[in-house]
Amino acid sequence: MLGPGGATFLGVERCTLGEPDTYKGADVVIVAAPGAGGANHRPRARSGASSARRPLPLRVDALRELRVLDAGEVEAFSETAESMAAIEEAVTAIAEAGAVPVVLGEHEAVTVPDVTGVARHYGTGLAVIYFESAGRGPGPAARRLLESGTVRDDRFLRVGRRERLPVPEMPEVPERATCEGTRSYDTVQIGTRGVDSCVTEAMTIALDDCDAVFLSVDIDVVGPERAAGIGASEPGAITPRQLLEAVRRLACELPIVGMEVVESSPPYQADTTGFLGSRVVLEALSGIASRRRGDAWSPARSLLVGCGSLA
Template sequence: MLGAPFDWGASYRPGARFGPRAIREADYLPPDGRRPHLSTGIDPLFELPVVDAGDIPVVGGHIEPSLELIESWVHTVAAAGAIPIVLGGDHTITYPDATGVARHHGFGNVALIHFDAHADTAPHQWGHLYGHGTPMRRLIESGAVPGHRFVQIGLRGYWPPPEVVAWMEEQRMRTFFMDEINERGLDPVVDEAVDHALTGGAEAVFLSLDIDVVDPGMAPGTGTPEPGGILAREFLPTVRRLARELNVVGADIVEVAPHYDQPMNITAALANRVVLEMTTGMVERRRLTEEMSALDVGDVDPARPVDAG
């Protein structure tokens, strides 16, 4: 677990630099680290060797050197065999986050499941390459994550323009708008997302979770709130499910801007629980794998890193 107190890629309301601290502190439970998941009994911070490596020393106000540092730290974590979970920070950081992971697992080998109100696929932001509106574009262009390995869930609103949507289709990104989720329900959409992510050989997945995929009523503390999102009670079990069903090799949870979350502090609390659901799902996956191993079905080991072969 790493914090990325970076928000100078934010186009509108800043403050996500305080996200990492807010997410860590937004918990009424004792500081003993015990967080037993109620319905599974799993205590993820004990059952997984979760380590909080503190905040990456980003360079205030300077995007590019900060992104380099983030990529380097994330890669170091991944290369050590650990799963980096980055607490943002604005969404710009997914470019270095997923790149750092892909450098270890192989460019093109990692799928990216992206929950967000926004596609984040703009060609540029105020004429510059990096910002919280462009990371997915950069990842596709660099080849770190090819377009056909992208699944986007929860998009809505009035951005980006049709030419960008057309580009996204050209890249064979799979996008699920809220309109589709409203009609079909979230679970069938996620079924399809899982299928898509696993298509064509990618066994590893990066989860990029923008808290603004949740409706602003339940996640007000964010920079660019877009009304009409999913509910917290849909998001939490979905994150756990994905961590259970897929080989998650990296993740970020971004765009928590705590100043817009006061005095309630419910957005940081939600992000805190997103991390716990994800790690609980990882334990569930490990247990399932162990059970399968015990049945001698080792060659479909879902926890094996994609680049291990």
Template sequence: MAEQLDLPYSGLVSFGQRPFLTEPEQLDSWKPDVAIVGAPFDIATTNRPGARFGPRAIRATAYEPGTYHMDLGLEIFDWLEVVDFGDAHCPHGSTEVSHANIRERVHTIASRGIVPVVLGGDHSITWPSATAVADVHGYGNVGIVHFDAHADTADIIDGNLASHGTPMRRLIESGAVPGTHFVQVGLRGYWPPQDTFEWMQEQGMVWHTMQEIWELGFKEVMKRAVGEALAKAEKLYVSVDIDVLDPAHAPGTGTPEPGGITSADLLRMVRQLCHEHDVVGVDVVEVAPAYDHAELTVNAAHRVVFEALGGMAARRRDAANAKPGPPSPLAT
């Protein structure tokens, strides 16, 4: 009955049906390029909870799309070894313990030269996850391109320093990722207020609002954002809050904000970033499947991960093709 494992809707649950590993020693044996890890934590959510179910849904519920990338012209897993490294342990009601466990598990991956791709969880998980990546690659050496409807740069929300609206400020204040190393795309709506924008300006942050995207077009804003990201740091971490998408594309999230970008635009930008830059970490957060419709949000998040993997695979392929081979025996 081994054939049941080949079906996307039955058998064991792992991202993309990749090998499921649980122990660090298994990472040492497999030596993958990328490890998927879940961060099923959502008690930092300010509106609708449920993102703790995101990692399981992205793994199990998404339509299985195949692994050939039409636009890049490659079979992703021919160029990239990917495993599923399970979830960080996030006990209910324990923010500090959960965040510490997320940081430890991501560090276990990144310290081995493997790229962690983290499935959230609410956006507070970016604080421990990106910190773990900076622990490995050096504080100030990692930049973040952050797709979101909200800047997530609040100081404190309802007495909570670890809210899903505060992780980018925590990263900046800790020194893990300087404000000058942030590029944000898709901001819109009611938040943040003026005083928070002023703090962001003081930190040297760069952002592109939906109004700017509407005026200039997405391709121009994408060109600017990629250029800014490339100029700021040697390494790049990509953080995707699924609410950067318009709710028509991603209704299953805790804080849906009308007027967002399309899934087509997001997927192409994530692919380009991972193709053109040395990406050392990715997260996709705020998928709350209980509010989803027809699995629109789950499938969009699933494809974001596959576009990131496709970009990394194409980068590896291009590097391999650029290397000079041994001299031809027919050369004179």
């Protein structure tokens, strides 16, 4: 099953997860993981992962310079554990084929199989840059990754967190000792230091003793005031522009070997939220293509076809 009407992301060619020959030689394979976990206090529709794949009219160099394929959705099972295992196997297969897996996930729970699947191929030299809104401690998915040893605490970098309003049915889970080594950049630091400063420091840490980076973007990092179709309802987040600029730079300057865009609650505003999720992927693809061309990062240079430069 692909997106609405059988559409693929940006109209790219299709491939089939169960047929490795269909994505042999691909640079990027996009896959949706819609059925791996439940929602938080705001419901998600089963169309959540697919809505982020809605075609955009914009074409970029990345789609000419990279071979980007869309594998549709990973099969969903009634048991969460089965769905998680299926996602992990799909991500591992894509990574082992030499492509960058880009997962469109319905819930942050898919972060565990997404990162684990990539780590199975790249080993312990994998750093994670994790855009999320969780409060004081990492969320459940992040804790599972850290406690399992899949990712080193000191190479797990959290960007954009903010204090969450209490939700009665979702009691705060205390941060465990194994999460204390993580580095976090909350919205106060980002507002005071600036996005560029925080991103520069995060990149330096990520590349220290690591040669591969997984980029995770939880769309609720931008807050409901700008993307209403998300799982978290706390205001005071970073802006979509800050997120897109950060993603573009990270993909251009870092060896991104896996990526995910997760969390969506389409009933609240599917169009703008799905569009933002698609744009996050678009910016990352543009950055990856730019890096492979050997371009030096410049914030003034547009990565879109037909656009000029300020420099």
